[in-house]
Amino acid sequence: MSTVIEQPVEARLVAAAPRMPSIPAKLHYDRSDPFAVRMTFPAPATLEGVEVCWTFARDLLAAGLHEPEGHGDVRVRPYGYERTVLEFHAPEGTAVVHVRSHEIRRFLDATSALVPVGLEHLQLDMDHDLAELIRDAC
Template sequence: MSTVIEQAVEARLVAAAPRMQTIPATLHYDRQDPFAVQMSFPAPATLEGVEVSWAFARELLTQGVERPVGDGDVRVRPYGFDRTVVEFHAPEGTAIVHIRTGELRRFLHSTTALVPLGHEHHYVDLDQDLAELMRDAC
């Protein structure tokens, strides 16, 4: 069984230039980092012209499809019947994307099949993580 899940999604960038109404994005989940998900945007979809990835809590995405959550760099909330808004806040500005809620639920269902919610701690190797931290500190 694979320990990584990747799913392409179509994101609609709010207030985007007309040439880029929808952008491809990729959701990524790795059992070795069970608390986090990543969302990546390809270079043509970014102001800097380089691929951009955001990592944030899987729990934030899970709760955000149901109700507004987040007060930091990433915020998620339902929008209408079939969309979810994900906001990315950085010093350079804010990017707001709409994603089909069904796509997010499908991705979350796959991550939950790989690592059930509430069981993430079983997939964290604290001894290895501590050894890496100590090695880097010397």
């Protein structure tokens, strides 16, 4: 069984310049980092002209399907039943994208099949991670 899930999604930039009707973004989940998801945007969709990847909590994405969530760099909220809004805040500005909620639900269902919600801690190797920290401190 694969330990990584990647799912393309169609994201719509709000107030994009240059105007792009949709962006082929990608959602990514890796069992080795069980609490996190990543959303990657291709270079043509970014102001810097390079691929941009945002990492945030899987539970933030799930909760944001139902009510506004997030107080930091990433915020998620429902926009009706069919769309979900993701806001990405950086010093350079804020990107606001709409994604079809069913695409996010399908992605989250796949991540839950790989690592059930509430059992993420079982994927962590605390002894190994602690040994790495101690080794780096010496």
